[in-house]
Amino acid sequence: MPQFNPIGVFDSGVGGLTVLKSLRELFTAENFIYLGDTANVPYGGKSKETISRLVNSHINFFKEQKVKALVLACNTASTLIGELQDPGFPILGVIAPGARAASKATQNKRVGVIATPATIKSGVYTKELLSCDPSINVIPVAGTMLVPLAEDGWIEDPITNLIVQRYCNVFLKQEIDTLILGCTHYPILKSSFTRIFGNSFNLIESGPAVCADVIKLISSEAIPANPISKPGTLVVTITDSSQEQFTRTMSRILIGQDFPEVIVL
Numbered sequence: 001m002p003q004f005n006p007i008g009v010f011d012s013g014v015g016g017l018t019v020l021k022s023l024r025e026l027f028t029a030e031n032f033i034y035l036g037d038t039a040n041v042p043y044g045g046k047s048k049e050t051i052s053r054l055v056n057s058h059i060n061f062f063k064e065q066k067v068k069a070l071v072l073a074c075n076t077a078s079t080l081i082g083e084l085q086d087p088g089f090p091i092l093g094v095i096a097p098g099a100r101a102a103s104k105a106t107q108n109k110r111v112g113v114i115a116t117p118a119t120i121k122s123g124v125y126t127k128e129l130l131s132c133d134p135s136i137n138v139i140p141v142a143g144t145m146l147v148p149l150a151e152d153g154w155i156e157d158p159i160t161n162l163i164v165q166r167y168c169n170v171f172l173k174q175e176i177d178t179l180i181l182g183c184t185h186y187p188i189l190k191s192s193f194t195r196i197f198g199n200s201f202n203l204i205e206s207g208p209a210v211c212a213d214v215i216k217l218i219s220s221e222a223i224p225a226n227p228i229s230k231p232g233t234l235v236v237t238i239t240d241s242s243q244e245q246f247t248r249t250m251s252r253i254l255i256g257q258d259f260p261e262v263i264v265l
């Protein structure tokens with residue numbers, strides 16, 4: 001597998017850019033190709049069969065792009081890890097690393113998970129958290145209305161604050177000390193969560209968590225690292241032709257990083 005081949009990053013929409021940001025901060029010499037399936041977002045209310053069909057078809061795109069590894073920067077897609085086609089390169093999901101990070105962070109063993117309805121319904125977070133530490137009490141909540149707010153860029157908006165507060169009341173009541181933002185769109189709305197929990201609360205995000213697994217992949221030589229002589233490149237693709245809102249939200253997420261023109265597939 002040539003070292004210059006890109007690492008693929010996939011999400012249903014803009015959310016995976018929060019993961020891409022962390023990856024680019026850490027792996028500055030790697031080339032990345034991002035695909036946001038904006039024609040089909042949101043995935044979170046769809047059936048397992050539909051999500052599986054969509055993700056498998058996008059894995060074919062990454063095969064054509066000859067990626068050396070694929071990060072499923074989408075929790076909803078990551079619930080299917082192990083059930084997807086084997087494309088001949090490693091596929092990393094974000095749920096197991098997020099659960100590991102949360103199990104290390106919690107002191108009182110009360111962990112909240114807010115994620116899409118499909119992710120919550122799959123029960124994968126609960127399973128992963130309990131396999132890290134069977135004494136953890138998991139409090140799962142489906143944040144059904146949050147993805148459209150993030151896609152639309154309703155950041156630091158009073159309406160978003162109210163909706164997030166409503167979802168989080170149960171976490172406050174249950175006295176959790178750690179909350180997994182179990183959808184990669186939710187860090188876009190992070191300020192609404194920190195208003196409730198404060199800045200020093202354990203908010204676990206998929207991006208930093210999955211970076212640990214990419215480090216492992218490279219250091220075990222499962223994939224070759226790009227030489228650090230020059231900065232890596234980035235290609236951003238989406239599946240729907242209306243790219244204005246995507247580009248606007250991307251510029252807010254990738255603040256401080258260069259990003260290219262968005263390509264519509």
Ligand code: DGL
Binds near residue numbers: 013041073116119184
């Ligand atoms: N960003 C995705 C996730 O992490 C999916 C959101 C959606 O399309 O519903 O779950």
